[in-house]
Amino acid sequence: MTARPLLLVTGGSRGIGAAVVLKAAKAGYDVLINFRSDEASAQAVAEQARALGATAEIIQADTATEEGITAIFAAVDRFGRLDALVNNAGVVDQTARVEDFDRARLDRMFAVNVIGKIRCATEAVKRISTKHGGQGGVIVNISSMAAVLGSPGQYVDYAAAKAAVDTFTVGLSREVATEGIRVNAVRPGIIETDIHASGGLPDRARDLAPTVPMQRPGSADEVADSVLYLLSPQASYVTGAILNVSGGR
Numbered sequence: 001m002t003a004r005p006l007l008l009v010t011g012g013s014r015g016i017g018a019a020v021v022l023k024a025a026k027a028g029y030d031v032l033i034n035f036r037s038d039e040a041s042a043q044a045v046a047e048q049a050r051a052l053g054a055t056a057e058i059i060q061a062d063t064a065t066e067e068g069i070t071a072i073f074a075a076v077d078r079f080g081r082l083d084a085l086v087n088n089a090g091v092v093d094q095t096a097r098v099e100d101f102d103r104a105r106l107d108r109m110f111a112v113n114v115i116g117k118i119r120c121a122t123e124a125v126k127r128i129s130t131k132h133g134g135q136g137g138v139i140v141n142i143s144s145m146a147a148v149l150g151s152p153g154q155y156v157d158y159a160a161a162k163a164a165v166d167t168f169t170v171g172l173s174r175e176v177a178t179e180g181i182r183v184n185a186v187r188p189g190i191i192e193t194d195i196h197a198s199g200g201l202p203d204r205a206r207d208l209a210p211t212v213p214m215q216r217p218g219s220a221d222e223v224a225d226s227v228l229y230l231l232s233p234q235a236s237y238v239t240g241a242i243l244n245v246s247g248g249r
Contacts, residue, residue, distance in 0.1 A: 001231035002030055002055050005080050007231070008072070010034040010063050010120055011089030013042035016142060016194035017108075021045050026055035027228060032079065033058045034072050034089065062117030063073050063089045073123045084138040084231050087117045087126040094152040105121035105186055106157055118168060119132065125172075129179040136180020140230045141169050144224075145189040145246045162187075166242055173240035182231045184237040189246025192217045213248030 004182060008181050011017040012033035022045065031049050034144045035042035042058040049056035059075040061068035091112045093105050121139055128137035146159035147166050149159050166185060171185035190208045209216050226245045229235055 004028055004030045004054070006030050006032060006125070007079050007081035007084045007086065008032045008034065008076055008082060008120075009086045009088055010072070010116075010196040011036070012086075013038050016188065016191065016220045016223045016227075017065070017086070017088040018045045018090065019220035020227050021049055021214060022052065023221070023224045023228050024231070025049035025052040025056065026173075027232075028053075028216055029084070030055040032052060032056075032072075032075055032077070033105050034061055034063070036060070036062050036089070040160060053247050062112075062128075063120060064111035066119075069116070069119045069123060072120070073127075076123075076127065082127045082137065083122060083135075085140070086231075087120050087139065087141045089116060089141065092158050093153055097153060098104065098156050101157055109157045109161055110164075113158065114164045114168075117165055121168075121172060125179075125229065126178060127144070129176055129181055131179045132178075135178070135237045138231050139172070139181065139228050141183070142227075143185045143187045144168070145244065147187060149249075156170050160239060164231060169242060175238055182230075182235070184235070184238060184240070185242045186226050186230065187244045187246065187249045188218065188223045189243055190217045190243070191223060191245075192221055193220055211249065215218070216247065218247055 007029040009017050009021050012021045013035035031054050046056040046058050053090055061071040126132050128134040143165045144162040151159040159208035163247050169185040223245050226243055
């Protein structure tokens with residue numbers, strides 16, 4: 001492995017995660033790209049990162065399971081270091097009202113969007129906290145403007161999960177602030193990625209553009225730029241912050 005800092009990106013095979021991987025590779029990071037099922041996309045992102053000078057590896061694992069968390073951090077340990085985590089892996093479900101949610105939907109929603117993020121952060125802290133012999137580092141959690149808007153009639157459960165991410169971000173940031181770790185979050189708004197198709201609304205970003213003060217959806221690259229700022233030394237005095245990347249929505 002190289003002397004470049006190592007960034008772990010969960011859900012790094014597409015959308016915002018993939019954009020973060022590529023911008024980080026260009027900025028001088030080596031990257032470990034976690035994915036759940038789309039190996040071809042993960043490999044394609046890794047190849048692009050290598051072309052930018054990074055060492056890039058992929059690891060298939062579901063962040064909703066303990067087996068997945070174990071696999072991810074075993075891969076981290078093979079690198080021999082960890083400097084930063086972008087806690088990006090997330091899911092939505094089909095749009096529905098609250099009275100139509102079943103337990104299986106809620107279990108999966110919170111297992112990935114909340115518990116998986118907390119577990120990844122837990123394992124990252126064990127490796128980068130100066131309390132545990134680490135050199136310090138950065139955690140960036142990917143939240144959503146849904147956390148403050150509520151997503152009525154579509155994804156109230158997703159919104160509730162992202163609100164939990166916001167609270168976790170603030171609490172963890174204060175807990176580890178003296179241990180060399182900065183913890184922040186980014187709240188994307190309406191972003192043009194294929195996550196909308198996962199919820200059965202492939203045109204959702206374009207359809208909601210008129211509700212955005214800037215009158216357009218954002219791009220994964222625009223979100224990734226904000227993530228890279230929070231990872232960078234330019235954000236050295238920023239922790240416990242939640243940055244809206246939402247076009248004013």
